[in-house]
Amino acid sequence: xxxxxxxxxxxxxxxxxxxxxxxxxxxxxxxxxxxxxxxxxxxxxxxxxxxxxxxxxxxxxxxxxxxxxxxxxxxxxxxxxxxxxxxxxxxxxxxxxxxxxxxxxxxxxxxxxxxxxxxxxxxxxxxxxxxxxxxxxxxxxxxxxxxxxxxxxxxxxxxxxxxxxxxxxxxxxxxxxxxxxxxxxxxxxxxxxxxxxxxxxxxxxxxxxxxxxxxxxxxxxxxxxxxxxxxxxxxxxxxxxxxxxxxxxxxxxxxxxxxxxxxxxxxxxxxxxxxxx
Amino acid sequence: xxxxxxxxxxxxxxxxxxxxxxxxxxxxxxxxxxxxxxxxxxxxxxxxxxxxxxxxxxxxxxxxxxxxxxxxxxxxxxxxxxxxxxxxxxxxxxxxxxxxxxxxxxxxxxxxxxxxxxxxxxxxxxxxxxxxxxxxxxxxxxxxxxxxxxxxxxxxxxxxx
Numbered sequence: 001x002x003x004x005x006x007x008x009x010x011x012x013x014x015x016x017x018x019x020x021x022x023x024x025x026x027x028x029x030x031x032x033x034x035x036x037x038x039x040x041x042x043x044x045x046x047x048x049x050x051x052x053x054x055x056x057x058x059x060x061x062x063x064x065x066x067x068x069x070x071x072x073x074x075x076x077x078x079x080x081x082x083x084x085x086x087x088x089x090x091x092x093x094x095x096x097x098x099x100x101x102x103x104x105x106x107x108x109x110x111x112x113x114x115x116x117x118x119x120x121x122x123x124x125x126x127x128x129x130x131x132x133x134x135x136x137x138x139x140x141x142x143x144x145x146x147x148x149x150x151x152x153x154x155x156x157x158x159x160x161x162x163x164x165x166x167x168x169x170x171x172x173x174x175x176x177x178x179x180x181x182x183x184x185x186x187x188x189x190x191x192x193x194x195x196x197x198x199x200x201x202x203x204x205x206x207x208x209x210x211x212x213x214x215x216x217x218x219x220x221x222x223x224x225x226x227x228x229x230x231x232x233x234x235x236x237x238x239x240x241x242x243x244x245x246x247x248x249x250x251x252x253x254x255x256x257x258x259x260x261x262x263x264x265x266x267x268x269x270x271x272x273x274x275x276x277x
Numbered sequence: 278x279x280x281x282x283x284x285x286x287x288x289x290x291x292x293x294x295x296x297x298x299x300x301x302x303x304x305x306x307x308x309x310x311x312x313x314x315x316x317x318x319x320x321x322x323x324x325x326x327x328x329x330x331x332x333x334x335x336x337x338x339x340x341x342x343x344x345x346x347x348x349x350x351x352x353x354x355x356x357x358x359x360x361x362x363x364x365x366x367x368x369x370x371x372x373x374x375x376x377x378x379x380x381x382x383x384x385x386x387x388x389x390x391x392x393x394x395x396x397x398x399x400x401x402x403x404x405x406x407x408x409x410x411x412x413x414x415x416x417x418x419x420x421x422x423x424x425x426x427x428x429x430x431x432x433x434x435x436x437x438x
Contacts, residue, residue, distance in 0.1 A: 157432075228376075229374075229386070231302070237413040237414040239412045252382075253382070255332060257385070258385070259332050261326065262333045262336050265287055265343065
């Protein structure tokens with residue numbers, strides 16, 4: 001509990017997501033709003049423009065010709081993909097160094113986050129789950145709390161692991177018991193601080209213990225479990241509950257999980273540029 | 278100097294280079310299968326992801342290492358090319374972790390293990406050593422020169438399997 005006050009200060013000091021990310025959120029809220037405004041904001045930042053174009057031209061998107069402007073990217077990839085690229089580019093910096101406290105090598109938390117985001121879209125495409133404009137972002141940012149909490153988990157690691165090993169605590173509950181806050185709750189506080197839409201705040205807060213009525217939380221919960229099962233950002237291990245009622249609610253079966261895992265593996269082979277950090 | 282060859286997820290490697298160490302990281306519900314013929318000193322390591330290829334036959338054709346039922350035969354066939362013999366093969370497996378209370382949908386680790394046992398049983402092959410299940414994360418490596426298999430489980434010290 002001794003850390004709580006310092007953690008609250010850390011949240012305030014974390015540099016907020018760039019303005020373009022906020023623009024994306026407002027566009028997602030109001031699809032009629034003008035996407036050209038977004039392009040204008042990005043163009044003011046040369047480094048970001050260059051980075052976004054690099055991602056657009058990566059093998060993952062498989063474009064036949066090289067694109068050299070955001071306008072072209074918008075035409076060829078569409079607004080949805082462009083939003084996803086912008087969010088991926090904007091959140092990259094937070095995950096760069098984080099994860100050590102969670103027994104993750106540098107870059108693994110980033111890979112886990114991108115893999116979850118890609119998997120969320122695979123689930124939608126392959127299983128017919130409904131599209132939701134915030135799903136990709138929720139999956140990408142679900143572990144944002146670890147960016148701050150990693151340092152504290154590292155300090156208290158032995159105590160946390162003792163609860164996991166000896167008393168069969170899920171990792172999340174052990175975090176909360178020892179540090180006073182878990183990474184899901186902390187992530188939601190960061191999301192609030194950054195004025196994220198309510199749907200995102202809730203999904204981040206609930207990604208380990210989802211409310212079955214909340215579609216985004218349930219889907220992100222699944223994506224998180226599937227990626228750690230595949231060994232992507234697994235860290236200490238799989239000390240987490242798998243919720244069968246989430247599967248029932250989403251109408252999914254074992255075979256859906258397996259075929260989506262196969263698809264994710266395939267996509268990750270193409271996603272080298274996205275996974276750079 | 279040992280040359281470290283990393284076996285990624287849904288990947289395998291076979292070698293007869295005595296200085297080679299085959300290593301695979303982050304086995305969650307996936308299983309690492311190590312085979313070794315001590316006479317010709319040939320070994321292989323497979324990192325399989327799922328039990329059965331029928332879930333995605335096209336992907337299995339592209340990458341058989343993804344599945345137990347297509348990856349294991351390929352691993353053995355590759356080792357035979359270097360002169361390994363099935364009867365001499367020492368087999369060690371690790372991984373197959375589960376999330377907590379994985380009663381139904383999330384028991385992929387257990388199903389990977391059952392699929393492997395079935396394949397080995399059918400082919401009259403014994404699993405010599407195994408470290409399976411729990412909710413831990415494993416890293417596994419095979420030294421081609423000695424046939425020793427080492428295992429690192431979550432944050433514990435490395436042990437020999």
